[in-house]
Amino acid sequence: MLCVLVAEWAVLPLFGRNYAAGLVPVGAAFAFMLLSHLARRETPREVGWRIDNLGRALALLLAPMLAAAVFLALVGWLSGGPRFGGVRMSRGLASTYFLMFVWGLAQQYPLQGFINRRAQMVWGRGARSVLFTASVFGLLHLPNPWLTLATFCGGLLWAWAYQRAPNLWALAFSHSLMTAVLVTTVPYSSLGGMRVGYGYFL
Numbered sequence: 001m002l003c004v005l006v007a008e009w010a011v012l013p014l015f016g017r018n019y020a021a022g023l024v025p026v027g028a029a030f031a032f033m034l035l036s037h038l039a040r041r042e043t044p045r046e047v048g049w050r051i052d053n054l055g056r057a058l059a060l061l062l063a064p065m066l067a068a069a070v071f072l073a074l075v076g077w078l079s080g081g082p083r084f085g086g087v088r089m090s091r092g093l094a095s096t097y098f099l100m101f102v103w104g105l106a107q108q109y110p111l112q113g114f115i116n117r118r119a120q121m122v123w124g125r126g127a128r129s130v131l132f133t134a135s136v137f138g139l140l141h142l143p144n145p146w147l148t149l150a151t152f153c154g155g156l157l158w159a160w161a162y163q164r165a166p167n168l169w170a171l172a173f174s175h176s177l178m179t180a181v182l183v184t185t186v187p188y189s190s191l192g193g194m195r196v197g198y199g200y201f202l
Contacts, residue, residue: 030110047168048167048168050167053165054167057171061174068154068157068178069181075185079186080187100180101172101173102172108168108171108175111158113166115132115133116129119133126163129163130163133155134152135155137152138151138155142197144195144200146191146192154175158171158174
């Protein structure tokens with residue numbers, strides 16, 4: 001978490017829009033997580049890199065995702081109808097969604113495969129570790145108010161589902177799909193252009 005905050009609040013102000021510079025602290029965070037997994041002898045399967053429970057994980061996510069999609073569609077309708085400006089289609093729909101899936105996976109792995117697992121070591125499985133995981137995810141999207149709220153709510157669902165069926169592929173699918181729903185229903189201007197950290201003020 002600290003490495004991501006450094007990238008959002010320190011690297012960006014120093015290097016402007018040179019986002020490649022942010023890969024240094026983020027890369028350090030991923031290296032730390034991998035070393036931690038090795039030190040605790042956690043297998044990829046334990047972390048959630050598996051497919052045997054994919055169906056169960058998707059089943060847990062389906063109903064809440066549908067409810068959230070209906071709610072967001074209603075919000076979008078009340079605010080003037082769906083908007084598609086938030087999704088860049090220059091590479092085509094399939095490639096755009098693939099990139100969103102990869103981005104979702106890159107966020108769900110540290111959030112669930114590391115933070116959620118470590119929170120469970122402290123508080124066990126349940127409300128406190130779920131709330132902590134979701135809070136971390138929301139805080140990483142400050143100072144963007146509506147995106148912080150949306151990611152906190154999403155974090156609650158994903159942390160809850162992960163504790164019952166740890167599957168990162170299912171979470172990445174849910175993350176990317178709900179992101180697509182969010183940016184095509186809620187006015188994009190309300191989401192601050194999906195910007196976070198220091199970039200929110202640019």
